[in-house]
Amino acid sequence: MELKPKLTRRNFMKLAAMMGATAFLTTYKSEIVKAVSEVKDYWHINWLNGAACTGCTISFAQASEPDLVQILTEITVGTSGLPIALPDYMETIHPASGSLAERLKDERWAQGTPGRRVLIVEGAVQEEGYCTIAGKDFRDHLKEAGEVADAVIAVGQCATYGGIPAAKPNPTGAMGVSEFFKEVGINKPVINIPLCPVHPDHLVLTIAAVMIGATPDLDEYGRPKAFFGKNMHDEICPYRPYYDRGIFTRRPGEEGCRYVMGCKGPITKTDCALRKWNMHISYCVETNMCIGCSEPGWPDKFSPFYKPVASLPAVLGVDFGTLGQGLLGAAAAGIVIHGVKRAVTSGKKEEKEE
């Protein structure tokens, strides 16, 4: 009996979304490796770090099924023995340093096979003068790389939407890759894989998708819908039953829904609750709460992190106002996702959110 649906380019991301990427990666591991191996030419990967903390690289090293060693060694080009996707440039793990590293980027990546060059960017893009590599501003490195890249993947909250470097008062004028591309006139789609840091499954699947030509379906913020199509709180939170019964955590260590302590699940789209982290063992809400790192505008729109979101989403069609009154007294009322308006404790005073 064949339990696995057939893996094709057309249904690659669709299946990943349908099954959840974790199950997909496990079920289809050998098919992914095989499909990618059938690509007969070396794929060029250029992993650039701007205003980054390297957390996304470290997160990538937590990848399993396939893991980093498999990615670097087992998925080889034909019979060459060469890994299909050993980065031509990746500061944190690359053997080469200095002028050789820069030369490889020019010779191997920039002049690599057209159609097979993937640019991965970690970290935000700042105004000139705050980040230099080999004596050249990061902006110039990124612009050059962006111009020849065939696919661009921005990983983590900083490269996608600016992240903490771009938080108020944004002292270095930091921004995400898409915004930078607009500024310098590079008209290329950027696949945004946010979260802080990037989830290794999201990245591995996206790279695999790009290589076999299965273009991910993106949402309005450039995120693959397969991973960022679900509302954490409404659709997948295991603590949701507590919320529905009005059992809230108010002191560290208590059992209950984390809404009152400031959980940003209600205004966050990600599949963390299904996928979990570090070989699928846990995720933020299991030990504390969601701080909303998959969303544009993070952290400013989501901090103070311990302040509850200003409103409650509707619950199972029940009138949120009544429910909110019932559960939280005068705590909050009104549906506000991504701050249209928010009702504050008085119930009367309203203020605009960004």
Next chain:
Amino acid sequence: MAEVVMDPITRIEGHLGARMETKDITTSTGTWTIVDKAYSLTNLFRGWEIILKGRDPRDAFFITQRICGVCPAPHGETAIQALDHAYGVTPPPAAVLMRNILHGAYYVYDHMIHTYLLIGPELGVLAKYPPMVPPALGKKGIKALGLGSSYAACIEMQRKVNRVVALWGGKFPHHTSEYPGGMTVKPTLDRIANTLSAMTELWDFVVNVMVPDLMAIVSKNDHIAETVSSLLDIDFNGLQDLGQTYGNFLSFGLFPDYNDYDKWVRVQDGEEGYRENALIRAGAWDGSPKKFTHKKIREYVKYSRYDDSATGLHPSEGVTKPVKDKPGAYAWMKAPRYDGKVYEVGPLARMINTFGLKWKIDVTNPVNGKSFTFEWNVLNPKGSVIDRVAARVAQTLLFATKTMEWAIELKQFMHDDIVNAKIPDYSYVPDNAEGMGLWDAPRGALLHYTKIRNKKIDNYQCIVPSTWNLGPRDDMDQPGPVEKALEGTWLPKLDVPTIANALYPEKDIDASAFGLGTVSWGDALAVALTPLGLVQLNMEGEYNTTLAITIVRSFDPCIACGVHFMIK
């Protein structure tokens, strides 16, 4: 004099370069180029402290972790200790134990990844030790030549140990579970059992792979020393002659005693002390142990891109303005000094301040009863590449064992209320307060200072490990540790395979799997490096910077960590 620049320096965290001025020495065997003066170029500025100002003090736990994705956990811990201090709360024993477990596991990951992924490749090449050279020839290379077997195992093991961090912290990098006065996670049998099972596997890896790998490198040391000495006609003792600094070592201490936490806090209050009831002690070693006090810390900016008015200040008084194009400045890092002197921080500083110059780490795995002893006599009391690596290995063993012991001790607290009564609920923040956290990240001493006014951050400052080690010259023109460590380093005019062949001329490597027959070490490396375009590895012009870059990496640089802006 020539100028040799390494930029970017890879296999570290962040954007670092080094500029070296050379001089030539002539011996009976020829004229050789060595480093005369070195300058550590720190090339990224993000402005974290400006961003923290005005926020909820508790946000600092989440935000400062994002200073560095390689060492986020220590920033979180230090931020929380600063808040504990500001709140005036003592975390209960169960919370201290859980923090110790989380961070103990985290350290094991960090020291492993540095040993194998970051500095390991150069050591493996220098010592003709294939398991530590990256698996550049794929599975076939691992099988036929043993290339990268430890490297590959490390990737798997660091992933397993990070599961333990995630169990207690939600995820890694960037965990979520610490809160002023305690933890937001409960001690459960499930978590304890998972921790013990994962750490037992880790313990075996450390004992059976990591320690033997270190000893394999060390066993080649005499050979390296003799070959280089006779080639250059100099007195070169081996890896302990690479990367010596001033012999001053600073540690803030790690892993407090859960039954005696108030003693731990006294150093945060400003007292002089050793934190002697902690697993790793605080101290300022300058040839002999000295008590540590944070009052002796100052930061200097003469060569840093900040306004000169802010130089020589204690962190609680910091006022600095970035000046992008400051004449003469070559660094975004500041130069912190202790008692006006240059101190090295990091694993070696921790070991020396805790155990002196002779270490005997006796450990027993509390799960299966296996015992192991690690002994090390510091080879260079002023610090060296090999001593720094050995310190990491020693701590990996020590922390892996202690993490299990703490997990077992935690069982006795499972039924206690872990919530500290002084924190009524998640809505509480003190109106006005200040606090200091003093901890050690894997790369060294870490300080967070927070000042709260009207329930918001009024001032937040970090003095981080890499500013101590990688910072530039100070106002007294004293080179920083790495700048000092590079002085006198040989820059051979030979590529890596040629050096490897000079060190190991014998043809004894069976490369028949690659159609080559039996070849020498350098030729085998050339086979691995050529298809990747890496034969010219570490060549800057005619100079080979392998030794220099290995010295820099031995400090485990973290540039994102080291660069920020302080504002009062």
